[in-house]
Amino acid sequence: MNNITRKTFLKQSLGIGTALYFIPGMSIPGFSNTGKMNSSALMEKMIKANDEHVQALLTKGESANRHGGRSNGYNFAKFSAAYCCKESKFYEDKNLIKALEETADKLIASQRPDGTINAGNLESPPDTGFIMKPLCSGVYILSQKEDKELNTVKVKIKEFIQDAGEALVVGGIHTPNHRWVVCQVLAMIHRLYPDQRYIDRIDDWLDEGIYMDEDGHYPERSMNYSDVENSAFLTLGRILDRPFLYEAPRKSLEMTYYYMEPNGDLVTTDSRRQDQYSHRSIVVQYLHYRHLAILDQDGKFANIVKMIESFPGFEELIIEEELYSFMDNVLLQEDLPTIEPVPSNFEKLFKTSSLARIRREDTTATIFGGVDWPLIIASGRSVSPNFFSFRKGKAILWYMRMSANFFSMGHFRSEGLVKEGNKYILHKKLEVPYYQPLPKEERNKEGYYAHTPSKNDRFWSKMAFDKRPVSNVKTLDTTVIIEENDGKVGVNFDVGGLEGVTVTIELCFDQNGQLKGVEKVGNSDNYFLSNGKGSFENEGDKITFGPGVKMHERIRNLDGEKYSVHFGSLRTEGNHVYLTGITPFTHTLTFE
Secondary structure, three states, X not given: OEXXXXXXOOOOOOOOOOOOOOOOOOXXXXXXXXXXXXXXXXXXXXXXXXXXXXXXXXXXHXXXXXXXXXXXXXXXXXXXXXXXXXXXXXXXXXXXXXXXXXXXXXXXXXXXXXXXXXXXXXXXXXXHHHHHHHHHHHHHHHHOOOOHHHHHHHHHHHHHHHHHHHHHHHOOOOOHHHHHHHHHHHHXXXXXXXXXXXXXXXXXXXOOOEEEOXXXXXXXXXXXXXXXXXXXXXXXXXXXXXXXXXXXXXXXXXXXXXXXXXXXXXXXXXXXXXXXXXXXXXXXXXXXXXXXXXXXXXXXXXXXXXXXXXXXXXXXHHHOOOHHHHHHOHHHHOOOOOOOOOOOEEEEEEOOOOEEEEEEOOEEEEEEOOOOOOOOOOOXXXXXXXXXXXXXXXXXXXXXXXXXXXXXXXXXXXXXOEXXXXXXXXXXXXXXXXXXXXXXXXXXXXXXXXXXXXXXXXXXXXOOHHHOOEEEEEEEEEEEEEEEEOOEEEEEEEEEEOOOOEEEEEEEEOOOOEEEOOEEOOOOOXXXXXXXXXXEEXXXXXXXXXXXXXXXXXXXXXXXXXXXXXXXXXXXXXXXXXXXXXXXXXXXXXXX
């Protein structure tokens, strides 16, 4: 395990050595034609897209906002970029001075007495930091331009930023990445209005250490928040001239490539945050890969940069959003190094989160057994029951789950992932007891006992369960063995213990595509694979799976009592195919 030291923000800019500065009014240098598209064409597209958004903001007002309650910070940055970029049609356009002043006024009006802004959590220093990050980039761009007509807006925004800085110098945080959001913005404020207190506060947070495990995960194991942290540490390293802070982003981004699907989607199954059930694209890490590719002359990262430029979302997330980041950090404008090959055929086990990734060109498989035990349903803990996923091009099995009707314990979740030869082994043994009378010395006439959890933590009651002997212990012993061979995957199920338990295997395929060989359940997106083979096809790519089995029709209430007692469900959108069995149950399901 490693400890390092880093920092954060959600989507945009980066940085490098403080010797590099954007000179307002000059032509922006073109990119190397080693990129996916011609570099000057890339900049042209970014300038045009920024101009289009600025035009929309000027004509449509707040209805053109893209970032919800954080929009004023982004809008200020985009106005600044347009005003200072010589190739922009809004270069030195006086209408933008008015727009900048009005945006500053909106920010000032939204500021709380303690310097924070309510945009997310109330009076939150880190949430304020997320607004300040693009804002500080915009102010930095303006600060490099000598233009007396900007003086009024510069004075207004300085007071606002320094008041926010007071909140960040003393304010607290909630989550690991929040520390680095605050540090990142304090460094950006210090670059504008130097104050040793900002540096002291940054050092106070950094002194806690930057945790990164041996595989390259930050503590939250989140593809959403690793973007935040990579951005932060790159910015801190650049502005404060502390190159050791690049170490964590390097390792994080090296790992992230192996989490990438061929279309740029990132595997999030092992996350400890809300993205463990959602989808994330590597496109949001584009600036980070580009930064380090150029800084380190890293041909592999340059190759990933080129890939990202062809992925869905690049236009919306980079072309339309990031001109100001390129103007803040001019390293991003330099040529990419010559690309070097990256693997498209690999098998990699991430031991720290018990996740395996297998890729054979456009066919991929993900195996997961690393939830946090004991199972507690809360943000900050890994609880996903998605233990297997499979893709062949655009044909996507988002996940496989399994649930047994065993005392409402819910989905199968493994106690880790073991690799033996070519096999990946998932296992969990559940034990559910019945309870005996309390020992006489623990009894009282009032019948008042401690409110405690049952032995398996399924429910609570005023029964003093921790004091009671147990008997009639029932077990459910589940083993799943997954074996891959040249893109073909076999999944073997062995569920034993208590006899007569119904078992349900759930396959969730993408909404886009067509199932064949399955039986539709009424007017729904549920299907049974009773026998034989099924297939799922999308745009010419096909997954074949089977054989099927159907011993019962229980396909509802699969989540378990921890969810159902609060009327919650883990079911997601998609085409759901079910296979069912009864213990003792063994079955092998093949995907190809």
